[in-house]
Amino acid sequence: MTDRSIRLTRRTALAVGTAALAMPAVVRAQGEPIRLATLTPLTGAGGSYGPTMAKAAATVIEDVNKAGGVLGRRVQLISEDDQTNPEAGVRAARKLIDVDKVSAIMGTWASSVTTAVAPLCWESKTMLCTVSGADSITLLPHQGYLIRTQPNSTLQLTRLGAHVLSLGVKRVFQMIPQTPFTQSSISIMDATLKKGGAEQGSLIYDDKKPTYRTEVDQALRFNPDLIFAAGYTPDSVVLLKDIFRAGFKGKIIGMAYSINQKLIDQIGQAEVVEGVYTFAPSPAQGATAHERVKKIAGNDNPDPYTCQVYDHASMVLMAIAAAKDASGTAIRDNVRKISQGGGKTVDNAVDGIKAITAGEKVDYVGASGPCDFDDKGDIIDCKFRYEQIKANKRTLLKIA
Amino acid sequence: MSGWANYIVFMVATGGFYALLALSLNLIWGGAGMVNLGLAGFFALGAYASALLTVKLGAPILAGLAGALLVGAVGGYVVTMSTTRLRGDYLAIVTLGFAETIRLIANNEIWLTRGSDGVSGIPGPLKAELGSWFNAVYAAGMIGIVALVWFGLRRLDQSPYGRALRAVREDQQVAQVAGKRILRFKVEAFAISAAVAGLAGALYGHFNSYVAPDIFQPLITVYIFLAVAAGGVGRVSGAVLGAYLVVFFLESTRFAAAAIPGLSPVQHAAIREMLVGLALILVLRVRPQGILPERIPPAPRPASVT
Incomplete structure (x- = not known):
């Protein structure tokens, strides 16, 4: 009994002490x-x-x-x-x-x-x-x-296009589901690549299909050096597997919000994602x-x-x-x-x-970038983070 | 008008859209016994018809509503005529496919529907003049329209036409033997039902000023099935009651879930979803006939033969 009452007293003292410490903030x-x-x-x-x-x-x-x-x-x-x-x-x-x-x-x-x-x-x-x-x-x-x-989309894709060109590719194929930025994604990429002397083919797919074999076949007929997989995580898992099965030897790039650790874990096969490039808006290093x-x-x-x-x-x-x-x-x-x-x-x-x-x-200066806005409410500029998957790990190439 | 009052009138108006959809489903499911899982598709047809007529062609809102009724009815006609031999589960699957097709068209035919951006800036009736009273006046208008449709469908339900429809529901061969043209009954009922769903969509668009493919996910169809099942399949008043109950339930679970302390927002959201599922199970388990069960008036006695 005595033991218990002592412990209670101690605990009360602790509570009172904490409350006293917290007081000024609470009162304010x-x-x-x-x-x-x-x-x-x-x-x-x-x-x-x-x-x-x-x-x-x-x-x-x-x-x-x-x-x-x-x-x-x-x-x-x-x-x-x-x-x-x-x-x-x-x-x-x-x-x-x-x-x-x-x-x-x-x-x-x-x-x-x-x-x-x-x-x-x-x-x-x-x-x-x-x-x-x-x-x-x-x-x-x-x-x-x-x-x-x-x-x-304009800011993101112009930068992504420049990065793709810097990888030295000439023929790019974009595979993208129907989203609010699909049209601009295709047209902006097209314009950016043309300026750099490269060509683009594109295909809009349904993001709820269980397989993309026909879509991948269509992409490969274009004979691309690089496939831009612009979907979300669930469809990209299926798409990347199908691209790998089709024996595609070129480069692959995707958005880091979908080509993330979750995707790597779900695919669970290092060869499928080896060398895939990712791209994301980023804060300064x-x-x-x-x-x-x-x-x-x-x-x-x-x-x-x-x-x-x-x-x-x-x-x-x-x-x-x-x-x-x-x-x-x-x-x-x-x-x-x-x-x-x-x-x-x-x-x-x-x-x-x-x-x-x-x-x-x-x-x-925030976690997503410098957070400067124009009159319309868009951010003016931000850095981007370029990564590549090596042995199931995303490794940083550059932030620019 | 602001604060709680504005929130409540907003939900009354939202309940009105749900009520119209429930009335639509009750006519076709409760009345003619055809399971229409494509409700969201007809809702979308009406919403897009009215939105595009008023935004792209600058037509007045009343013309938009008329257009929605027409497009809904035509959609219903096309779906029934192309599924004349299907009943039960098979019809249900086809109508579900229809709704998904409409959503995919809305998503991909960008020249017409602006794709997944959706159509924004849909005019609301007298929106500028009413200012902050817009929601209240619109809610009152919704109650009026729901009452009107309720009255019309109730008359239909109690008329000889309604009896014949129920005969088709119970056994279409018997109805056919009795000399009823069952295809005509089905097509007409489906067209009226689809027109009401289309009207709900148009009114929804003019109220919220925005329609997009994402709105017409199967989720809304599930809510309406819950409403009709809870209210009482085959009872016109039951559909309206059920719809308002569902909206009340969806909103009150917000406050109920938030009252449980120590949970993260995602757990609150999960509890809300569980409560919706639980409600459906309880309704089907405890009161499968619904809160207001169907009442079948006795057939009039034949005049005494002398």
Whole structure:
């Protein structure tokens, strides 16, 4: 008995001590909380990306709350599921806007969901930060209430085309499923390759087929030096196997969001993926924010969407601090003041808010890149990461 | 209008689209006994018809709605005429294929449908004038339209035509022997049902200002089957009740799942999906006839023969 009562006392003392230590932060961060939301695909086709994306935003907000919140207020994150479906996404967004009264929605993934949710956001003056890539999204009449951290197709493919040319190939065959960026992917690649004196053939496939033998046959008839496999992970697994079985000896390149470790594990046969090149938008080498996201995601190669949502949450919080106001309009008007235009370089929201409160100008450099936006809400420039698979491992070629 | 009130009227309007789809399914599944797994396809036909008429050709919204009804009906006619010999599971598979075909066409025929970008900027009736009251007025309009369609289909259901349709459902050979032209009944019922689904699609597009192939995944068909099964197959009022219950259920599980502490967002999402599955099982297990079971009015007594 005595033993037990002693232990209890110790535990109570510990609890009281911890509470006392935490007191100042808790006391400082009071009042009505600032509400932000993630709307990521937790189920459906995007379900493999959404959970870590939501976690990245939650971690940023947790860190900021620990450091005392923003404007002396706590930040509360509400995460909803868009079910990778525009109809369900709109219902979730309505709830976030009307019931939770959030000032920003972050992380919409599928282009169709973003396009469906965007009007709700600009009509209710809510900021929308997205990772969708379709060129049409930033052309919507969004009045500034939309920014995206994903480089648009034009920027990505011009760079990819230049890289393909630098590999010294003359005949390229692009195999791509029907997506919002399919047409631009084919036409931009075409233009870039032509300028460099190379040729492109292309084929649009159905991403739910169990085999791509006829598609691969058609590709090989073009006699390509390089096949550009531009699908998502599940269809790329099948496609790469079929390309290997067909005895293709040329080079293969794909997007790193689909040619990832998961794909390598699923294929489970080193010869199939040996020498495959991958390509992804990337932060500058050694960017500190990227190191943090690695820890959040729990692996060495966090997907670009997780990095981007980390940046969304950080930028929204810093914009609120800079505006001294937590409304969606305040975020819209201030997000470019903290993300670009020189000042103290910061890589996370806690340091950024501290510097802003101290009256300093900051320039956020995030986990996904420099995060500088043009008037339409597109990022102006970013680095790309070029890798090659060697013995089932992705090895870095260059970041440029 | 904002806050909770706006959220609720938005869901009332959304419930209206579900109710129209449920009425459509109830007519064809409950009435004529034809399983239509292609509901999302007819929903898409109407949505695209009205969206393209108003956005690309600048037609007024009413013309868009009329176009949606027409395209839906024609679609229904084509599907029944090409499947006249199919019943039960076989018809179900073909209609499912039809819906996927429509979605693939919407995805790939970019010159017409703008592909997977979808059609955005679809005009809403009096949207500028109504401002923040748009959702409320639209929801009221949806209730009116649902009531109108409910009234019409109920009349149809209780008329001799409805009885003949049920005879086709129960045993088409017997109906044929009794002198009913079963193909005509089936085609007409399917066309009306598809037109109602098309109308739902058009109204959905004008409300949300955006349609895209992703919206018309089989998911929505599953929700409507759940609605009709829960409300009561073959009962017109049951379909409307079931549709509103499904929307209420889908939305309330958001709050219910979020109330469980210590779970990650993805676990909340999984719980919601499990609850939907559980609801379906419970309905089929506990009340297979639905909340409002079908009522078959007794046939009128023949005039006494003297």
